[in-house]
Amino acid sequence: MSFTVAIVGRPNVGKSTLFNRLLEKRQAIVDDVSGVTRDRQYGIAEWNGKSFNVIDTGGFVAGSADVFETEIRKQVKIAIEEADAVIFMTDAAVGITDLDDDMADLLRRSSKPVLLTVNKVDNNDRMLSGTEFYSMGFENVYFVSSMSGSGTGELLDAVAAFIPEKDADKEDENPLPKFAIIGQPNVGKSSLLNALIGKERTIVSDIAGTTRDTIHTHYNLFNKEFILIDTAGLRKKSKEKDDLEFYSVIRAIRAMDEADVCMLILDASKGITAQDVSIYSLAARKGKGIVVLVNKWDLVEKATNTARDYEKQLKEKLAPFNDVPVIFISVKEKTRIFKVIETALDVYESKTRKIPTSKLNEVMLKAIESYHAPVVRGHSVKIKFVTQLPTHVPSFAFFCNFPDDIKTPYKNYLENQLRSNFNFSGVPMRLFFRKK
Ligand code: GDP
Ligand code: GDP
Numbered sequence: 001m002s003f004t005v006a007i008v009g010r011p012n013v014g015k016s017t018l019f020n021r022l023l024e025k026r027q028a029i030v031d032d033v034s035g036v037t038r039d040r041q042y043g044i045a046e047w048n049g050k051s052f053n054v055i056d057t058g059g060f061v062a063g064s065a066d067v068f069e070t071e072i073r074k075q076v077k078i079a080i081e082e083a084d085a086v087i088f089m090t091d092a093a094v095g096i097t098d099l100d101d102d103m104a105d106l107l108r109r110s111s112k113p114v115l116l117t118v119n120k121v122d123n124n125d126r127m128l129s130g131t132e133f134y135s136m137g138f139e140n141v142y143f144v145s146s147m148s149g150s151g152t153g154e155l156l157d158a159v160a161a162f163i164p165e166k167d168a169d170k171e172d173e174n175p176l177p178k179f180a181i182i183g184q185p186n187v188g189k190s191s192l193l194n195a196l197i198g199k200e201r202t203i204v205s206d207i208a209g210t211t212r213d214t215i216h217t218h219y220n221l222f223n224k225e226f227i228l229i230d231t232a233g234l235r236k237k238s239k240e241k242d243d244l245e246f247y248s249v250i251r252a253i254r255a256m257d258e259a260d261v262c263m264l265i266l267d268a269s270k271g272i273t274a275q276d277v278s279i280y281s282l283a284a285r286k287g288k289g290i291v292v293l294v295n296k297w298d299l300v301e302k303a304t305n306t307a308r309d310y311e312k313q314l315k316e317k318l319a320p321f322n323d324v325p326v327i328f329i330s331v332k333e334k335t336r337i338f339k340v341i342e343t344a345l346d347v348y349e350s351k352t353r354k355i356p357t358s359k360l361n362e363v364m365l366k367a368i369e370s371y372h373a374p375v376v377r378g379h380s381v382k383i384k385f386v387t388q389l390p391t392h393v394p395s396f397a398f399f400c401n402f403p404d405d406i407k408t409p410y411k412n413y414l415e416n417q418l419r420s421n422f423n424f425s426g427v428p429m430r431l432f433f434r435k436k
Helices: 015-022 065-082 098-108 124-136 152-162 168-173 189-199 241-258 274-285 306-318 337-352 357-370 408-421
Strands: 004-008 029-031 040-047 050-056 085-091 114-119 140-143 178-182 202-204 215-221 224-230 261-267 289-295 326-328 383-389 395-400 430-435
Touching: 004 015, 004 065, 004 241, 015 040, 015 050, 015 085, 015 114, 015 152, 040 152, 040 241, 040 274, 050 152, 050 241, 065 098, 065 241, 085 098, 085 152, 098 124, 114 124, 114 152, 124 140, 140 152, 178 189, 178 241, 178 337, 189 224, 189 337, 224 241, 224 337, 241 274, 261 274, 261 337, 274 289, 274 306, 289 306, 289 337, 306 326, 326 337, 357 383, 357 408, 395 408, 408 430
Parallel strands: 004 050, 004 085, 085 114, 114 140, 178 224, 178 261, 261 289, 289 326, 395 430
Antiparallel strands: 029 040, 040 050, 202 215, 215 224, 383 395
């Protein structure tokens, strides 16, 4: 389930302040865009048990007034097209400006829900002057102070109300593994898809209930069935680089939400970028299986250890979660194309596997016996029992006497033991500690 909220508004109204508040301390993806826009940010927010993607559409650095306006129009249009709901932010301290009015005109025409959010309502005076924003004629109006957080709870309640409840039946309707091909423009996503389609008979099916911008293709390769999620149609929409990247990130996040395993493609000749790392860690935080594909390997001059060294450097950049398969491919020369699918299937298998409790305890209690959790405040911390929880992301509960006294280094030790004893390559996992 993927629900995306975009925050739009003129510069300095407090978009990024609200964004940071919605995300609490979670790390955001920052999309460094050159030119007139400042960084766009993407992240995941959670409210009342519902999670959704938040996009701060960014601000603008000083420029001529007309550049400014066309840019803002573009931003609003993309937000309306790509998001499921729009937070339209204004500033109570300044009041309604011409630019606010222009944006309001665009937003009123959209069929998506718009939440007019009057920010900087820090006190009663501001509340009073803020009422002028009712004149803009939006149905949903919220008065908030992003700085102090006041009013943001009601705003989040309203956002959450737009998110459809998860339909448990629907989720199981299509239990085939879903793979998404993601990556920046020009890394070879379409080429890979074409290489796979060209080789085997495929049924392109329009699967009901999928998000409008992703194409689900049903495959039957090596007698294995799976669904490839493609974020096609990207190029047709916009020729401009900034927009292209904006679209591509939103689409990547959307495809990621729908997928079990993400194939993140990089261009070997360009190396990994900060944005790739951000997308990768977002996938990890969303608990998605991951396979990293280094494409255009044909362009790289190779010596004996080139691949090994490349992989080592890559994994340093992907840390801390870097237990992930890395495959060097050339779509052009059709090198290791099918290894990609085999590996994605392996990752899916590891991600969905349930380890029998007896086996888990046999292995993990031995590991715990050979290296105990450190003594805290004079008492020894004892783990008695481990069990895997019935969740989508592999999760393990360790039952112990003092769950709060198990610190990160020991948690990392336990995770590494799980990883080295039971193959979890490309699979993020979660560890919980509970009182026995
Ligand atoms: P953006 O350009 O829309 O992303 O705006 P920023 O989030 O960068 O905020 C612009 C300025 O407004 C910053 O100096 C913020 O500290 C300030 N600001 C944001 N929210 C509030 C608020 O609720 N009250 C007040 N008084 N200032 C705020
Ligand atoms: P997308 O934007 O990620 O879908 O990328 P495309 O599939 O359109 O590929 C972008 C460009 O990279 C095209 O010109 C492809 O021919 C080229 N390309 C794709 N894969 C390879 C490869 O393995 N080697 C080389 N040398 N070029 C490739």
